Amino acid sequence: MNIEQIRAYCLSKKGTSEDFPFDEQILVFKVLGKMFALTSLKGWETNTPSINLKADPDYAQELRAEYPSIRPGYHMSKKHWNTIYIHEGEVSPKFLFQLIDHSYDMVVKGLPKKTRDSLM
Template sequence: MDIELLRTYCLCKPKVTESFPFDESTLVFKVLGKMFALIPLDKWERGLASINLKCDPEYALQLRAEHESIVPGWHSNKKHWNTIQIHKADLKPQFIQQLIDHSYDMVIKGMTKKMRLELES
């Protein structure tokens, strides 16, 4: 899965924006101002493609146990974030999209009722 496919997939979700809030090499996707995906572009340039995604803590542990390419989130809360090492190529693109969906849904789940209503409009 390449960077443009990831970017397009993230941006097709409702109310998603992209920005570089931390530095010029970390692309961040937010839904109504809440982060759900981070892509370290400098790692992609070095052939170490990855994406950080929010995850339910129990599911995060399960994923890490089942997949060598899923590790605790780099520079993130390791309980709630996973780093998906895409360059290891043992995960299918559809599965990576499911993980992005899960991250997006986790962020929405934590929003206020008012924010969720805004998302629907």
């Protein structure tokens, strides 16, 4: 798994854009202006990649209990965000894509109905 695969997957989702709102190292993916994933490019360069993804609070807790490489979101709301440390090899690419899907779906679900409908 590399950053280009994650980038391509995130950008393939309807209504998604990418941005660097914090600095030139933090790549953020948004659906209709709302963040659903972020990753540090520096982490990919230093072979310590991670990605922050939104999750249902109960599911976030379940994931943390089951996978040591999934921890409360770094510099994020610990209730709603997880950081997945990809370099630890515990999360398969397929499962990581499922977690990205869940994050995207959580954000879409929270959008106003009229905005959500524009994705159809």
